[in-house]
Amino acid sequence: xxxxxxxxxxxxxxxxxxxxxxxxxxxxxxxxxxxxxxxxxxxxxxxxxxxxxxxxxxxxxxxxxxxxxxxxxxxxxxxxxxxxxxxxxxxxxxxxxxxxxxxxxxxxxxxxxxxxxxxxxxxxxxxxxxxxxxxxxxxxxxxxxxxxxxxxxxxxxxxxxxxxxxxxxxxxxxxxxxxxxxxxxxxxxxxxxxxxxxxxxxxxxxxxxxxxxxxxxxxxxxxxxxxxxxxxxxxxxxxxxxxxxxxxxxxxxxxxxxxxxxxxxxxxxxxxxxxxxxxxxxxxxxxxxxxxxxxxxxxxxxxxxxxxxxxxxxxxxxxxxxxxxxxxxxxxxxxxxxxxxxxxxxxxxxxxxxxxxxxxxxxxxxxxxxxxxxxxxxxxxxxxxxxxxxxxxxxxx
Ligand code: NAI
Ligand code: MG
Numbered sequence: 001x002x003x004x005x006x007x008x009x010x011x012x013x014x015x016x017x018x019x020x021x022x023x024x025x026x027x028x029x030x031x032x033x034x035x036x037x038x039x040x041x042x043x044x045x046x047x048x049x050x051x052x053x054x055x056x057x058x059x060x061x062x063x064x065x066x067x068x069x070x071x072x073x074x075x076x077x078x079x080x081x082x083x084x085x086x087x088x089x090x091x092x093x094x095x096x097x098x099x100x101x102x103x104x105x106x107x108x109x110x111x112x113x114x115x116x117x118x119x120x121x122x123x124x125x126x127x128x129x130x131x132x133x134x135x136x137x138x139x140x141x142x143x144x145x146x147x148x149x150x151x152x153x154x155x156x157x158x159x160x161x162x163x164x165x166x167x168x169x170x171x172x173x174x175x176x177x178x179x180x181x182x183x184x185x186x187x188x189x190x191x192x193x194x195x196x197x198x199x200x201x202x203x204x205x206x207x208x209x210x211x212x213x214x215x216x217x218x219x220x221x222x223x224x225x226x227x228x229x230x231x232x233x234x235x236x237x238x239x240x241x242x243x244x245x246x247x248x249x250x251x252x253x254x255x256x257x258x259x260x261x262x263x264x265x266x267x268x269x270x271x272x273x274x275x276x277x278x279x280x281x282x283x284x285x286x287x288x289x290x291x292x293x294x295x296x297x298x299x300x301x302x303x304x305x306x307x308x309x310x311x312x313x314x315x316x317x318x319x320x321x322x323x324x325x326x327x328x329x330x331x332x333x334x335x336x337x338x339x340x341x342x343x344x345x346x347x348x349x350x351x352x353x354x355x356x357x358x359x360x361x362x363x364x365x366x367x368x369x370x371x372x373x374x375x376x377x378x379x380x381x382x383x384x385x386x387x388x389x390x391x392x393x394x395x396x397x
Contacts, residue, residue: 003032003033003034004032004033004034004065004342005033005034005035005036005063006033006034006035006036006063006065006066006067006338007035007036007037007038007056007059007060007063007065007066007067008023008035008036008037008038008066008067009037009038009039009040009056009066009067009068009069009307010037010041010069011040011041011068011069011070011071011072011314012041012042012043012069012070012071012072012314012316012319013070013072013313013314013315013316013318013319014069014070014312014314014315014318014319014324014326014386015041015068015069015070015071015314016069017324017326017328017386017387018069018070018310018326018328018330018331018386019067019068019069019331021328021331021332021386021387021389021390022067022328022331022332022334022335022390023035023067024390024394025328025332025335025351025354025390025393025394025397026335026339026347026351028394028397029347029350029351029354029397030347030350031339031344031347036059036063038056038059038060038066039053039055039056040052040053040056040068040071040097041071041072041097041314042071042072042073042074042082042314045079045082045083045094046082046083046084047084048087049083049084049087049090049092050092051071051094051095051096051097051100052097052100052101052104057101057104060101060105060305060307061105061305064304064305064306065305065306065308065338065341065342066306066307066308067307067308067309067331067334067335067338068307068308068309069309069310069314069331070309070310070312070313070314070315071096071097071098071313071314072313072314072316073094073096073313074094076093076094079094080092080094099151101299101307102146102147102299103147105301105303105305105307106147106301106302106303107146107147107299107300107301107305107306107307108145108146108147108148108196108199108200108300108301108302109143109145109146109199109200109203109298109299109300109301110143110144110145110146110278110297110298110299110300111141111142111143111144111203111207111297111298111300111337112141112142112144112278112282112285112286112295112296112297112298112311113140113141113142113296113333113337114138114139114140114141114142114282114285114286114288114289114294114295115138115139115140115289116135116136116137116138116139116288116289116290117289117290117294117355117356117359117360118356118359118360119359119360119361119362120289120290120294120359120369121362121365121369121370121371122289122290122291122293122294122368122369122371123135123138123288123289123290124136124138124262124265124287124288124289126262126263136264136265136266137266138265138266138285138288138289139266139269140265140268140269140270140271140285141207141211141213141269141270141271142271142272142273142278142281142282142285143200143203143204143207143270143271143272143273143278144200144273144274144275144277144278144279144282145192145196145197145200145273145274145275145278146275146278146299147196147275148191148192148193148196148274148275149190149191149192149228149274149275149276150188150189150190150274150275150276151275151276151279152189152190152191152275154188154189154191155186155187155188155189156185156186156187157185157186157187158182158183158184158185158186159182159185159187161182163187164182164185167187190225190228190274190276191228192227192228192231192232192274194231194235197231197232197235198235198239199302200272201218201232201235201236201239201272202239203272203300204216204270204271204272205239205240205243205244205247205270207270208244208247208269208270209244209247213247213269213270214247214248214269215247215248215249215250215268215269215270216236216240216244216247216248216249216250216269216270216271216272217249217250217251217252217257217268217269217270217271217272218232218233218236218249218250218251218252218271218272218273219252219253219254219257219271219272219273219277219278219281220232220233220251220253220254220273220274220277221253221254221255221277222251223253228274229274232274233251236249236251236272237249254273254277254280254281257271257281257284258280258281258284261281261284261285261288262288265285265288268285271285282295282297282311283295283311286311290368290369291368292310292311292312292327292330292368293312293326293327293329293330293366293368293369294327294329294330294333295310295311295312295330296308296309296310296311296330296331296333296334296336296337297309297310297311297334297337298334298337298338298341300341306338306341308334308335308337308338308341309331309334310330310331310333310334311330312330317374318374321376322376323376323379323385323387324385324386324387325366325367325374325376325378325379325383325385325386326366326368326374326386327366327367327368327369327386327389328366328386328389328390329355329366329389332351332355332390332393333352333355335351336348336351336352339351350397351393351397353396354393354394354396354397355393355396357396358389358392358393358396363392364384364388364389364392365383365384366383366384366385366386366389367383369383370382370383
């Protein structure tokens with residue numbers, strides 16, 4: 001079989017080091033691939049006026065699978081200030097290349113697994129009924145609809161008259177906002193389409209089926225947000241009854257779910273939600289298993305294009321340290337999701353076991369695992385560097 005080509009998009013800041021170290025781990029685990037570098041991020045905004053150059057889109061269209069580090073985003077005005085002088089007259093407006101990728105390729109399914117590792121000092125603990133300490137085993141995978149809902153970008157401030165008039169035809173708008181001057185109204189919409197809702201629900205149920213999770217939890221708010229959450233709930237009920245009779249469908253409201261997050265996180269398996277609630281709940285669960293150093297994700301399209309990335313950003317505060325201190329595990333775990341996706345499950349299992357061994361042994365820990373403040377001196381205080389953590393994982397392989 002010919003070798004696979006993976007698009008490696010380091011992006012900005014710590015994206016580069018975590019991706020480099022992850023590729024080292026992949027090589028050591030015996031994953032054979034060629035990596036082509038995809039340009040993305042701040043550097044390309046500054047020098048070319050486009051943080052997602054067409055050549056990167058072409059690369060991904062060709063090779064389909066990408067590993068992505070992280071990018072830096074800044075507010076519009078600051079972005080303009082940093083543009084190369086010759087680009088300043090061109091009327092360019094900065095927009096996030098991640099959102100750009102999602103929209104261009106229709107990466108509508110986002111999966112964010114959160115699984116606690118034995119011996120991770122950052123694992124969530126709570127007091128049990130007998131006063132003792134309990135450490136629940138968290139193993140939840142959040143399926144977040146990635147392109148629609150509140151992040152769909154359909155919004156207005158001081159909407160044009162046609163739009164405003166259309167809203168005024170809705171009795172609730174008229175009743176609640178009809179007296180507010182038009183130029184004092186801001187509207188952000190939450191639009192769900194049947195097709196995309198069906199796809200995210202299907203992905204969640206299929207994952208539960210493949211990995212033997214007993215339940216799928218729909219985490220929305222259908223009692224209040226009747227149309228969008230309501231449609232999703234009805235579709236989930238129908239899908240479960242028709243195709244997944246052996247998997248329980250639970251229905252929780254996002255607010256209650258945030259309370260249950262610390263009360264009984266071990267009871268949840270696959271969770272599925274719209275864009276914003278999925279974003280919230282996945283960060284909530286990530287906090288229980290160690291936070292940004294451990295939170296991985298996959299974004300997938302219906303066309304077999306997929307981008308695997310840690311949830312964290314470019315951490316500019318730490319990007320220029322002489323010795324990099326950040327935890328590469330979130331990126332390594334994202335690469336394991338890639339391996340699962342392309343059916344290299346033996347290699348991903350091997351890497352996950354190596355990560356688990358390093359964590360449970362407890363000898364090599366990055367600064368976040370030692371609950372230190374991220375500063376260059378954490379290394380002299382005994383924290384492992386990014387490279388040392390990757391090397392420790394490789395040694396276990
Ligand atoms: P961030 O995730 O980059 O960093 C926040 C803090 O989390 C860091 O200061 C550090 O204390 C910790 N952290 C992050 N990654 C870590 C790791 N691997 N190991 C240990 N600790 C880690 O978020 P922040 O500071 O809000 O944003 C920085 C830049 O990143 C911004 O320009 C933002 O727009 C961008 N960003 C990009 C994302 C992406 O590329 N997917 C996601 C989130 C933010
Ligand atoms: Mg988020």
